[in-house]
Amino acid sequence: xxxxxxxxxxxxxxxxxxxxxxxxxxxxxxxxxxxxxxxxxxxxxxxxxxxxxxxxxxxxxxxxxxxxxxxxxxxxxxxxxxxxxxxxxxxxxxxxxxxxxxxxxxxxxxxxxxxxxxxxxxxxxxxxxxxxxxxxxxxxxxxxxxxxxxxxxxxxxxxxxxxxxxxxxxxxxxxxxxxxxxxxxxxxxxxxxxxxxxxxxxxxxxxxxxxxxxxxxxxxxxxxxxxxxxxxxxxxxx
Numbered sequence: 701x702x703x704x705x706x707x708x709x710x711x712x713x714x715x716x717x718x719x720x721x722x723x724x725x726x727x728x729x730x731x732x733x734x735x736x737x738x739x740x741x742x743x744x745x746x747x748x749x750x751x752x753x754x755x756x757x758x759x760x761x762x763x764x765x766x767x768x769x770x771x772x773x774x775x776x777x778x779x780x781x782x783x784x785x786x787x788x789x790x791x792x793x794x795x796x797x798x799x800x801x802x803x804x805x806x807x808x809x810x811x812x813x814x815x816x817x818x819x820x821x822x823x824x825x826x827x828x829x830x831x832x833x834x835x836x837x838x839x840x841x842x843x844x845x846x847x848x849x850x851x852x853x854x855x856x857x858x859x860x861x862x863x864x865x866x867x868x869x870x871x872x873x874x875x876x877x878x879x880x881x882x883x884x885x886x887x888x889x890x891x892x893x894x895x896x897x898x899x900x901x902x903x904x905x906x907x908x909x910x911x912x913x914x915x916x917x918x919x920x921x922x923x924x925x926x927x928x929x930x931x932x933x934x935x936x937x938x
Contacts, residue, residue: 707811707847707861719811719861722804724842727860731835733798738784742777749773786823790816794858804860812896818856825852885932892926904929 706718749772788796793813794806806822808814814822829838829850838850847859885907892900904925908915911932915924 707807707809707859719807721847722802722860722862723848724839726802726804726862727842727848728839730796730798730802730804730860733801734784734796735798737797738780741780745776745780746773749776785826786819789814789819789823794819799860800863803863805863806858807861809857809859811899813898814856814858818858822852822856822858825850825855828852882933885929889926889929889933892922897922901925907932 706720752772753769785796789806792800799805806814806819808818826838829835829841829852831837835850838852841850841854842848845854847853849859853859888900888903888907895903901920901922905915905920908925908928913928915928
């Protein structure tokens, strides 16, 4: 995996969560996959719309030919092109099929999933990033910026990170005791619902791993993680 730097998120528990920043290669790969999906969807819709427009399928609404063409062909095609990223990123929490295949997702500067406003801003600025041709501005921006971000990311306060929950635990001084670990676990449990899902689960897995507890992916639900953390403190979960 090639990346220039990691995004280090300082959590409330004192455990630093690091997210490897995705570079131009991963971004381009994800974009090409998404573009291919959009192209297939566009071509498939165009074929169906052409059949409808040519009256091979019935369409009883009293519309003029120009209006019918706009409703059946132009509007769906434009929607697929312009809303693809925004709709899927909202529905998939900062991901698209292409991003998922590339193993990356959109995050904010504090490591959380972006909100609807940030995703909307990010996608509106695609009009700038796509200039003058083939995302020239966006590509240049990702090559010269520290976090490989395009103009839309700068405006929205987002970046692309790899889907990897690496949690770096700080080096504890020799005087550190089990009591300090329990204090960290208690603080995490108290602030559980104020953290994003990725952040709290990543922190929980790191703390459990530090105590020799390794959970398989199918056993990493919120309830299971909270229960295991509570066992470390000796206090039964509520």
